[in-house]
Amino acid sequence: MVRDRRGQWFDPELVDLFATLEDDTTFQDSLALPDVGEQVAAAEPTAAVVLVDNPRLDRIAEAFAWVIDAKSPFTFRHSMRVARWSVDIGARLGLSPSALTRLRRAALLHDIGKLGVPNRILDHPGCLTDRDWKVVKRHPQHTYDILVQVPPFAEFASDASAHHERLDGNGYHRGRAGHTLTQTARILAVADNLDALLADRPYRPAVRPEAVVDILREGAGTAYCPICVDTGIVALAGWRAPSAEDRSDVSPLDQVPEPAITLS
Ligand SMILES: [Fe+2]
Ligand SMILES: [Fe+2]
Known part of the structure; x- marks a missing residue:
């Protein structure tokens, strides 16, 4: 689905990066971990953090x-x-x-x-x-x-x-x-x-x-x-x-x- 929507729904560069994870079982297993939310938050680049008023x-x-x-x-x-x-x-x-x-x-x-x-x-x-x-x-x-x-x-x-x-x-x-x-x-x-x-x-x-x-x-x-x-x-x-x-x-x-x- 992600490949099908490459360039339409999704940024082609991100789709290509995503495709490299296809056989990465360590990554796939990590999605089932209970702290996956915290891991995603920790991976956020600090430069992208926006303080809001x-x-x-x-x-x-x-x-x-x-x-x-x-x-x-x-x-x-x-x-x-x-x-x-x-x-x-x-x-x-x-x-x-x-x-x-x-x-x-x-x-x-x-x-x-x-x-x-x-x-x-x-x-x-x-x-x-x-x-x-x-x-x-x-x-x-x-x-x-x-x-x-x-x-x-x-x-x-x-x-x-x-x-x-x-x-x-x-x-x-x-x-x-x-x-x-x-x-x-x-x-x-x-x-x-x-x-x-x-x-x-x-x-x-x-x-x-x-x-x-x-x-x-x-x-x-x-x-x-x-x-x-x-x-x-x-x-x-x-x-x-x-x-x-x-x-x-x-x-x-x-x-x-x-x-x-x-x-x-
Ligand atoms: Fe409702
Ligand atoms: Fe409603």
């Missing part, structure tokens, strides 16, 4: 959001929009600028674990088999496992991976009880559902905003935090729903207003 951390989170969203046409710009809805809700709830920055990064990266779910499953039209559904339900666990290893993102790994949890404990992947879910996790759950419902999915068309409000209200107190639902509904009221005459190149879904607040 806060704006750069934001850009890294945004870049990963693009990668995550580009995996499937159905999730195009999903993470970016969840970040906007989350910050909108968080700002209305009076979160501090630093809490909003943290919330925004958690929202941008909440579905990073989806990179571990095959497209055969993500883009499947119709119902999933039990086995495939189990694979989908593991994506928040992958989100946690990835973020917890990145020091600046580890502090919100738990919140980001809780976006499919429910107050009544019937969510996934941990089935956490409501009182363990932080405000960040609660906001993310509402923002994630809000955006997912407003977008087309392989198994259903987009849900109308009025029906989204009903679904969120129905889940308030059992699935979602009622305060976050009420605030999400207020945020949704400021959003213009797609219309048949819409000829704009920008999808109305992407016209979620950028909240006028200062992050830090």
Whole structure:
């Protein structure tokens, strides 16, 4: 596969170097060692180490959001929009600028674990088999496992991976009880559902905003935090729903207003 993609996906020089490892059993065995992650980190040339400040951390989170969203046409710009809805809700709830920055990064990266779910499953039209559904339900666990290893993102790994949890404990992947879910996790759950419902999915068309409000209200107190639902509904009221005459190149879904607040 690597040879086939030489010059298209991959740098030819790197492909040729990679090919020299084909018969290197010592290298191949080393891939199964438990400390392979540390070995890779130790091999990184020190000259290539880049120190990042806060704006750069934001850009890294945004870049990963693009990668995550580009995996499937159905999730195009999903993470970016969840970040906007989350910050909108968080700002209305009076979160501090630093809490909003943290919330925004958690929202941008909440579905990073989806990179571990095959497209055969993500883009499947119709119902999933039990086995495939189990694979989908593991994506928040992958989100946690990835973020917890990145020091600046580890502090919100738990919140980001809780976006499919429910107050009544019937969510996934941990089935956490409501009182363990932080405000960040609660906001993310509402923002994630809000955006997912407003977008087309392989198994259903987009849900109308009025029906989204009903679904969120129905889940308030059992699935979602009622305060976050009420605030999400207020945020949704400021959003213009797609219309048949819409000829704009920008999808109305992407016209979620950028909240006028200062992050830090
Ligand atoms: Fe998710
Ligand atoms: Fe999501």
